[in-house]
Amino acid sequence: MADGPAARLREVHLRIEGAARAAGRDPAEVRLLAVSKTFGAEAVAAMARCGQTEFGENYVQEGVAKIGALRAEWPALCWHFIGPLQSNKTRDVAAGFDWVHSIDRVSVARRLSAQRPPPGEHGVPAPLQVCLQVNVSGEASKSGVVPEELPGLAREVARLPGLRLRGLMCIPAPATDAAAQRAPFARLRELRDDLAARLGLSLDTLSMGMSADLEAAVLEGATIVRVGSALFGERPARAQR
Ligand SMILES: *Cc1c(COP(=O)(O)O)cnc(C)c1O
Numbered sequence: 001m002a003d004g005p006a007a008r009l010r011e012v013h014l015r016i017e018g019a020a021r022a023a024g025r026d027p028a029e030v031r032l033l034a035v036s037k038t039f040g041a042e043a044v045a046a047m048a049r050c051g052q053t054e055f056g057e058n059y060v061q062e063g064v065a066k067i068g069a070l071r072a073e074w075p076a077l078c079w080h081f082i083g084p085l086q087s088n089k090t091r092d093v094a095a096g097f098d099w100v101h102s103i104d105r106v107s108v109a110r111r112l113s114a115q116r117p118p119p120g121e122h123g124v125p126a127p128l129q130v131c132l133q134v135n136v137s138g139e140a141s142k143s144g145v146v147p148e149e150l151p152g153l154a155r156e157v158a159r160l161p162g163l164r165l166r167g168l169m170c171i172p173a174p175a176t177d178a179a180a181q182r183a184p185f186a187r188l189r190e191l192r193d194d195l196a197a198r199l200g201l202s203l204d205t206l207s208m209g210m211s212a213d214l215e216a217a218v219l220e221g222a223t224i225v226r227v228g229s230a231l232f233g234e235r236p237a238r239a240q241r
Pocket of ligand 1: 035210211212227228230
């Protein structure tokens with residue numbers, strides 16, 4: 001078993017490369033998002049020293065604190081918000097993060113757009129890059145827009161000046177066999193292709209795949225995989241949420 005951030009990072013890159021080659025894809029098309037939720041700023045800095053630049057956070061307060069703690073030493077890190085987002089927490093996300101993957105309501109999108117600081121302020125480049133979270137598992141999941149309501153939401157979000165719609169994200173119900181893992185990812189890719197054609201937009205992002213199923217996601221076209229425990233180790237059970 002790999003231990004230490006450098007070895008873990010290398011192992012995850014090898015997994016991504018293996019799956020990309022099996023799919024006939026260029027491994028460079030797949031960005032690795034290191035999900036650092038529940039781990040401290042020091043763990044992020046250790047991963048940054050190994051060359052990792054993109055980090056994902058689920059909880060607003062925790063993420064904002066880490067971004068603040070690391071900004072001086074690591075100003076070029078790219079921060080992605082990937083957790084459930086309530087309307088009353090949008091301001092900190094709009095100001096502190098570069099990406100949001102978990103938009104599933106137009107009310108939250110409107111607030112993020114209005115609250116996104118103009119370019120140059122706080123050193124953030126506008127607009128905020130966003131993905132719509134889609135519920136591809138039906139009853140099993142409470143977050144994400146249902147596929148039927150996706151085109152309507154996408155149309156609204158694409159119009160918001162503070163946001164740039166990049167694509168779709170999903171968190172399927174856990175599955176262990178490869179075919180069951182791949183099905184929801186294939187579905188998300190089809191939804192993305194359909195949406196891009198309908199709206200006439202280039203949606204270049206499919207945010208899908210985590211530690212347990214990143215190969216299946218890469219085989220189905222993931223452009224961002226969100227990997228936590230395979231990079232940072234197991235999270236304390238209580239904080240897994
Ligand atoms: C925690 C989390 C991940 C990473 O999960 P691992 O199984 O630890 O790789 C990815 N995406 C989201 C939205 C998460 O909340």
